[in-house]
Amino acid sequence: MELREVIGRRRSIRFVRPYVPVERWKIQTMLEAARIASHWGNVQSLRALVVFRESASETVLKALEAPIVGWQLRIAPVVIVWYLDTAAVDEQSDRLRQLLDVGALGFGPPEERRAALERQLIPIFDSIRESLKQPGLNEIDCGQGIAQATLMAFELGLGTCCLGTPNGDDIRRGLGMPETCRVILLQTVGYPAEHWEAGGQRPRQPFERLFQMDRYDQPFPRDPAVVEELRRDKMFTAPAPLPYREAELRFLRDALGLKGTGLL
Numbered sequence: 001m002e003l004r005e006v007i008g009r010r011r012s013i014r015f016v017r018p019y020v021p022v023e024r025w026k027i028q029t030m031l032e033a034a035r036i037a038s039h040w041g042n043v044q045s046l047r048a049l050v051v052f053r054e055s056a057s058e059t060v061l062k063a064l065e066a067p068i069v070g071w072q073l074r075i076a077p078v079v080i081v082w083y084l085d086t087a088a089v090d091e092q093s094d095r096l097r098q099l100l101d102v103g104a105l106g107f108g109p110p111e112e113r114r115a116a117l118e119r120q121l122i123p124i125f126d127s128i129r130e131s132l133k134q135p136g137l138n139e140i141d142c143g144q145g146i147a148q149a150t151l152m153a154f155e156l157g158l159g160t161c162c163l164g165t166p167n168g169d170d171i172r173r174g175l176g177m178p179e180t181c182r183v184i185l186l187q188t189v190g191y192p193a194e195h196w197e198a199g200g201q202r203p204r205q206p207f208e209r210l211f212q213m214d215r216y217d218q219p220f221p222r223d224p225a226v227v228e229e230l231r232r233d234k235m236f237t238a239p240a241p242l243p244y245r246e247a248e249l250r251f252l253r254d255a256l257g258l259k260g261t262g263l264l
């Protein structure tokens with residue numbers, strides 16, 4: 001499947017089959033995809049604790065419970081706790097030296113490159129190290145890694161859903177992680193119980209509202225021919241809600257024994 005179609009078919013899959021375990025190699029493949037994503041200064045602050053419902057202790061499963069992430073967490077065979085470790089920023093100078101040594105950063109004679117790095121770049125980063133640990137760049141890069149893992153999961157036939165939580169600190173403590181860590185989100189993983197369309201392409205803001213060209217007050221012109229090509233390539237699919245969606249939601253709720261509104 002071409003990348004365009006993969007992007008078009010990926011959905012947040014909230015309904016998964018609780019009784020089908022997810023193979024460990026598939027989770028490893030997701031993690032391998034996350035590991036090679038880009039990260040500023042090649043710092044690699046993205047970390048993950050993978051919780052398999054089958055084998056994790058009650059203490060660990062309990063630690064995941066948080067008000068905003070209820071039922072999805074309970075039915076998923078696997079939950080990936082994506083977090084970042086700000087301690088990775090302390091090793092940033094070494095990551096830069098490594099980049100330089102392998103020819104990924106700078107140019108010119110190696111000894112001169114190295115001297116320039118030590119003289120110019122490293123002191124700058126050293127002076128702002130603590131601010132570089134604050135929420136911002138690291139989260140963006142972790143997001144890139146999580147996105148690569150998400151696309152990989154799709155390719156492996158898995159459904160995933162990211163779950164944000166305001167209880168990141170409680171979860172971190174419950175899982176025994178040090179204070180240098182920040183929980184980014186929980187991602188449920190399982191085999192989809194819903195059709196891949198999951199009710200259709202979820203609504204998005206108008207293109208022109210989101211993107212500008214050359215000037216802030218000038219929307220990026222959206223070429224209909226490009227849109228048409230992407231539709232042909234299946235990056236754009238039928239918009240939600242598809243006519244059968246309400247029936248599908250009722251079916252899923254009953255099949256999975258879910259109650260209430262399913263919002264929390």
Ligand SMILES: Cc1cc2nc3c(=O)[nH]c(=O)nc-3n(C[C@H](O)[C@H](O)[C@H](O)COP(=O)(O)O)c2cc1C
Pocket residue numbers: 010011012013014068069161162163164165185202
């Ligand atoms: C960082 C992040 C956090 C999210 N948190 C939640 C959540 O707590 N609960 C939930 O049901 N969906 C959550 N989602 C899924 C979004 O609601 C979903 O991406 C959006 O509705 C669009 O649907 P789509 O991903 O299928 O295109 C989250 C998505 C992201 C990227």
